[in-house]
């Protein structure tokens with residue numbers, strides 16, 4: 086496998102703010118990967134460093150084996166969609182889509198048209214007058230239809246409602262399957278996107294605190310559900326990574342259990358259920374935004 090993204094000791098400081106600190110990781114070509122972390126953790130700065138939009142204070146960023154800084158050749162193969170995208174004055178949705186093929190060699194106009202219908206994007210409206218969700222939809226359309234070999238999506242659907250977000254996940258997976266490429270997605274809605282992600286990078290206070298295959302990460306912990314009293318009794322003396330109590334029912338996430346420990350938990354009246362990726366990330370970063378509805382749904386599944 087060839088590394089398509091590499092960071093070596095990558096550091097970005099804004100005065101006394103350590104936005105990205107000594108980050109070293111690499112991503113192989115192909116796959117949908119998550120860059121997760123709390124507000125202000127350094128996700129946007131990391132993507133800006135990897136796309137040459139910020140200069141590193143120390144260390145090195147490489148894409149396609151080259152520095153991205155002022156590297157038009159490498160950046161032609163990259164699409165970076167961010168929520169705070171600034172458009173020229175008077176630009177309408179249709180102007181964004183018309184100019185996209187200038188920047189993206191693999192732009193698929195027919196797919197873009199399908200996405201416009203899927204997200205009900207108002208192409209005749211000036212970008213400045215669009216709602217937050219409509220602007221997000223335009224970003225998502227460009228991000229998907231660009232088919233760029235390396236696509237960075239920085240909370241691209243922050244303004245989209247739940248139905249539109251689900252449509253985005255479905256379309257991303259469908260199009261990725263037909264046209265494999267490398268996608269790096271930053272999001273707070275970890276459980277929603279969890280099933281898409283192959284690799285997970287978690288950044289906390291500028292530092293990479295988790296760099297793992299998503300399935301391997303899930304296998305490092307187990308969620309146990311049962312009567313609150315039984316759960317609490319079981320938890321005594323164990324490291325609990327995440328804890329939820331709802332009425333008389335409680336769940337805890339504990340570090341990987343052996344088969345014997347699982348049997349002991351079962352005979353203590355506790356049921357093992359799939360671990361929430363979000364729960365794991367929360368436990369390592371001290372509290373990423375929680376989507377309790379999604380979390381409860383996943384835990385009861």
Ligand SMILES: Nc1ncnc2c1ncn2[C@@H]1O[C@H](COP(=O)(O)OP(=O)(O)OP(=O)(O)O)[C@@H](O)[C@H]1O
Pocket residue numbers: 099102103104122123124125126127128129130131
């Ligand atoms: N141009 C800048 N000048 C000073 N500080 C900055 C600048 N850009 C980012 N920062 C700071 O660097 C840190 C990381 O910011 P960044 O935008 O990368 O975080 P983020 O993880 O994308 O956050 P969010 O999820 O809230 O968008 C924050 O503390 C932020 O205030």
